[in-house]
Amino acid sequence: MDLTDLILDPLRSGIWRRAAAEVVLLGGICGALSFWVTSFRLSYPAESLAHGLLPGLVLAALAGIPLVLGGLGGVALAAGCVALASRDPRIGADSATAVVVTGMFGLGALLALSPDAPPRLEELLFGDPLGITHTDLISALALAVVGAGALAALHRPLCAVAFDAPGAGALGLRPGGVRLALFMLLAVAVAVAVQGLGSLLVLAVLVAPAVAVRRAATNPGVAMLSGAALAAVAGLAGLYASHHLGSAAGASVALALCLAAVAGSVLPWRLRRGEARARRGRRAAA
Amino acid sequence: MTRAPAVEAHGLALGYGGEPALEGVDFEAAPGAALCVLGPNGGGKTTLFRALLGELQPLAGRVRVAGRPAYLAQTERTRLDFPVSALDVALMGSLADGRWWRPPGRSQRHAALAALGRVGLEGQASVRFGELSGGQRQRVLLARALTQDAAVLLLDEPFAGVDPASAERITAVFTELRAEGRTLLVSTHDVESARLFDLVLCLNRRQVAFGTPAQRLGREVLETTYGSDIVVLEGSGDTAVRAITVQHHEH
Amino acid sequence: MPTLATVRLGENDSRYAPGVDPGTVPSPLDLLDLPLTRTALAELTLLAICGGLLGAFVVLRGLAFFAHAVGTATFPAVVVADATGFSATLAGLSAAAAYACGVERAGRSVRDPGDSATGLLLVAALGGGILLASDVFESGAAVDRLLFGTAIGLNGADLALSGAAAALALAATILFGRTWAAVGFDSDAAGALGLPVRRADVLLLGSVALAAVAALPAVGALLVSSLFVVPAAVARLFARDVPALLLGSVAIAACLAVLGLYLSLWLDVPPGPAVAVLGAAAYGMCALLTGLRASTRTPAAGTSW
Numbered sequence: 104m105d106l107t108d109l110i111l112d113p114l115r116s117g118i119w120r121r122a123a124a125e126v127v128l129l130g131g132i133c134g135a136l137s138f139w140v141t142s143f144r145l146s147y148p149a150e151s152l153a154h155g156l157l158p159g160l161v162l163a164a165l166a167g168i169p170l171v172l173g174g175l176g177g178v179a180l181a182a183g184c185v186a187l188a189s190r191d192p193r194i195g196a197d198s199a200t201a202v203v204v205t206g207m208f209g210l211g212a213l214l215a216l217s218p219d220a221p222p223r224l225e226e227l228l229f230g231d232p233l234g235i236t237h238t239d240l241i242s243a244l245a246l247a248v249v250g251a252g253a254l255a256a257l258h259r260p261l262c263a264v265a266f267d268a269p270g271a272g273a274l275g276l277r278p279g280g281v282r283l284a285l286f287m288l289l290a291v292a293v294a295v296a297v298q299g300l301g302s303l304l305v306l307a308v309l310v311a312p313a314v315a316v317r318r319a320a321t322n323p324g325v326a327m328l329s330g331a332a333l334a335a336v337a338g339l340a341g342l343y344a345s346h347h348l349g350s351a352a353g354a355s356v357a358l359a360l361c362l363a364a365v366a367g368s369v370l371p372w373r374l375r376r377g378e379a380r381a382r383r384g385r386r387a388a389a
Numbered sequence: 390m391t392r393a394p395a396v397e398a399h400g401l402a403l404g405y406g407g408e409p410a411l412e413g414v415d416f417e418a419a420p421g422a423a424l425c426v427l428g429p430n431g432g433g434k435t436t437l438f439r440a441l442l443g444e445l446q447p448l449a450g451r452v453r454v455a456g457r458p459a460y461l462a463q464t465e466r467t468r469l470d471f472p473v474s475a476l477d478v479a480l481m482g483s484l485a486d487g488r489w490w491r492p493p494g495r496s497q498r499h500a501a502l503a504a505l506g507r508v509g510l511e512g513q514a515s516v517r518f519g520e521l522s523g524g525q526r527q528r529v530l531l532a533r534a535l536t537q538d539a540a541v542l543l544l545d546e547p548f549a550g551v552d553p554a555s556a557e558r559i560t561a562v563f564t565e566l567r568a569e570g571r572t573l574l575v576s577t578h579d580v581e582s583a584r585l586f587d588l589v590l591c592l593n594r595r596q597v598a599f600g601t602p603a604q605r606l607g608r609e610v611l612e613t614t615y616g617s618d619i620v621v622l623e624g625s626g627d628t629a630v631r632a633i634t635v636q637h638h639e640h
Numbered sequence: 641m642p643t644l645a646t647v648r649l650g651e652n653d654s655r656y657a658p659g660v661d662p663g664t665v666p667s668p669l670d671l672l673d674l675p676l677t678r679t680a681l682a683e684l685t686l687l688a689i690c691g692g693l694l695g696a697f698v699v700l701r702g703l704a705f706f707a708h709a710v711g712t713a714t715f716p717a718v719v720v721a722d723a724t725g726f727s728a729t730l731a732g733l734s735a736a737a738a739y740a741c742g743v744e745r746a747g748r749s750v751r752d753p754g755d756s757a758t759g760l761l762l763v764a765a766l767g768g769g770i771l772l773a774s775d776v777f778e779s780g781a782a783v784d785r786l787l788f789g790t791a792i793g794l795n796g797a798d799l800a801l802s803g804a805a806a807a808l809a810l811a812a813t814i815l816f817g818r819t820w821a822a823v824g825f826d827s828d829a830a831g832a833l834g835l836p837v838r839r840a841d842v843l844l845l846g847s848v849a850l851a852a853v854a855a856l857p858a859v860g861a862l863l864v865s866s867l868f869v870v871p872a873a874v875a876r877l878f879a880r881d882v883p884a885l886l887l888g889s890v891a892i893a894a895c896l897a898v899l900g901l902y903l904s905l906w907l908d909v910p911p912g913p914a915v916a917v918l919g920a921a922a923y924g925m926c927a928l929l930t931g932l933r934a935s936t937r938t939p940a941a942g943t944s945w
Contacts, residue, residue: 130581140756146756150762154522194873195702197702200704201708201873202704202870202923203861205866205870205920206919208913208915209918210862211913212787212788212862212863212909212910212912213907213909213913213917216788216910216913219924225783225784255624258665259481259484259492260484262473263484264479265471266518269466270460271484272444273462304763304767306759320472323471323473337415350771350774351771351774361760361764361767
């Protein structure tokens, strides 16, 4: 089998084409969003939301309604509970979040593992890009369009708040409002992206792209665009690997994204260029 | 001809619930004036700035500022790992027009570049903020305040941790700003530099004194302002007092 | 009607709770009647002791994320061990120890769960584990058991490990409890008092990692925090000092464990999710009750010894 076949062979399957479209759409928008997830230190909240929405997903699977509706309901409930619990000063936000997420994740597992439930739990936990439906694709497309619009409109406030929140407040922005808007966008992205990667692996597409391009990024726009491109490419690479090696698709995509993050953090070439530029800058200043 | 003051506070009391953190504040500053806010850590300098920025509602009294003031916080509060250039930071000042959803236009870019030029960093416009020296970073943040084009500027310890060259440049910009009729409120704990200002406001949980440095910076006022934190080096009575403050570091 | 003889592991129709007719409400005495449930009861009680004691310090020191993460990080190791017949305990211990050492080296991740590297590490552990389970070893539904625990697969070795973990937690609490409490209350002040903050942290991380491995067979890799965070968080709502927190945490953990085991028999689900749901419900109710009662009072200090 030559290279062309390696690339074209999976494309003959409609299921695979749908999976590829889903991965490219989700990778594009979540890869861009991941820059803000890491800048605002939202990795743990993102993981909490993804785990906490499991009961919503399971209930949707049991009731036979589109999973994205269950995901949205679950993520809203999880976000509400986490917000409520972390306002209690007695045990601290981290412990409160852990309690809520443990309970909700346990509830999801309880519902899914009871003998009457159809055996779909692994799909919900680890994702199944090859089981993508047209509804899933449409919701991913909607997320990509709405998310791109929101990120474009919020670009300057996000930059100003991430850089210096008190200073942004003095410029008339509301840092709390900007954070809330980003958090809501993240929640919707988690609910939609969970269709492809599952509750346990969705964090990969929301964090790994930004980590992978961190050293190459010279400004937020470049970081978002390169993160989006890298997530789409790494996701496709994962799908190809899964096709040719026969491995689980969701896990292959997640691991491809993690590998990209490791490669991006370890590869030294951009760093040296950045340092050289910094030295030039300091010399010019002196 | 008397002009309306650019900043004024009357019978102002401020706090965060419970006891007021600062009370009895009464002062005015005309356009073009430079006012030095003196006081120990926890004396109410930052609380007063927050009220002037509109982030804190007065418990009593009133406060008025001409337009939205520009604010220069201490550099430690910025994120050095965030990938923005000096020009990007200077451009953030134009967000004060309230149209945050619009990409910056050509005129805003020109204003930001001009502001970088005024602080002497035109050549570093594309350098990443985190790669600049401490003094250069402070000048970039001053450029952000300049881009905002505000009538009143609030500057929190603008000379803390700044190299002499940068400090000189910042002082020169202050002089230009006053000549343009802008009002500066500068907080500091450096009693000696306070003597170079038109007006001085001494705070220690309440207003201790307000007036010209020559009138007010005597031994009695300084001791009331700083309590045991001050060491009076020489002189007696109301004149010719040299003093340094002992800073207690907060954790 | 499924009986013990039909119970098989590693298949989709495997059941998690032994010897009870599904759909009927089991008698609480069933817990003591059958040998398998007696083992499960003893196992969960021992885990409740070590989870309750260490959980109190986990909550005081803000290590909830670590407790969750150290369990998850063991997943690929226990998948390999499960499929190859290697000791799951040793595999889990080495993975947990490696993770704890990594966290200790990185230093900041302990108190900074926002760290994106930690999040990615957990995703890689889960993704790698599931890839190994489904494609390399084709372990099938054993994955459910490794992720969420079981009440039937427990044996004497698991019991011995949990007993050792409980004894260790008790000894460590007696020896280092005061230091852990002081460090948890204010690590800067504790350092200024000359307490070995770093050594105390290392010991606590190590104890939690070891105890989490002991809890893996019963509650699975994903729900370690159901015993190591939730009971102590509930007790924290009431406790006014550290001894009360420790006692309350152990008592609540034991109640949750027994009730959770009963619920898992009744609903035929693994004990991990049952304990987690009961614990979060208990926390929610207690938080509402104490919140209403004490909304005007100062929050419980819970850190004097």
